[in-house]
Amino acid sequence: MSVKCKIQSVEGLLEQLVEQAIERDVPRSIAEEAGRTTARGVRSPVGPITPQTERRLEAYFAAVVRRRSVRRDAPRGAAAHFVLASVVHDLRSTGRSERDIWDELERAGLHRFPAKSSKNIGFGCAASARPGSARC
Numbered sequence: 001m002s003v004k005c006k007i008q009s010v011e012g013l014l015e016q017l018v019e020q021a022i023e024r025d026v027p028r029s030i031a032e033e034a035g036r037t038t039a040r041g042v043r044s045p046v047g048p049i050t051p052q053t054e055r056r057l058e059a060y061f062a063a064v065v066r067r068r069s070v071r072r073d074a075p076r077g078a079a080a081h082f083v084l085a086s087v088v089h090d091l092r093s094t095g096r097s098e099r100d101i102w103d104e105l106e107r108a109g110l111h112r113f114p115a116k117s118s119k120n121i122g123f124g125c126a127a128s129a130r131p132g133s134a135r136c
Helices: 010-023 028-041 051-069 078-093 098-108
Strands: none
Touching (some): 010 028, 010 051, 028 051
16 A cells, blocks of 8 residues: 655645555455554654555555454455455565456455456456456
8 A cells, every 4th residue: 555645744744645555446444444553553754754664554554454454353355355355465566467467366366356346356347247248
């Protein structure tokens, strides 16, 4: 969940991380809790954020989202959806094509996951429909 623009404060960075998580279909309650937990759990220097501080906050925030997503009281399907979205994001970050990503999901058996919002896992079509197929 890397932040795209220069953020000047910890609060601003955490707000942006929460919004990005929500855009990637992390349930709002989990994203907001991760923001609050990160703010409490990480001591941050006063003043502009350094790249090291930004990476540390992003990593802490992502870890809180992952831990919260697998708890018993997490919204139904949150963990599976988070895993799928993370896999797609990671594969994209390596420069793989949509077709290569889909092939990887099929090999792992993840293509059967019923996505709430396919745009955030990836293909602009149902998660069970191969990119370019009539179901897209």
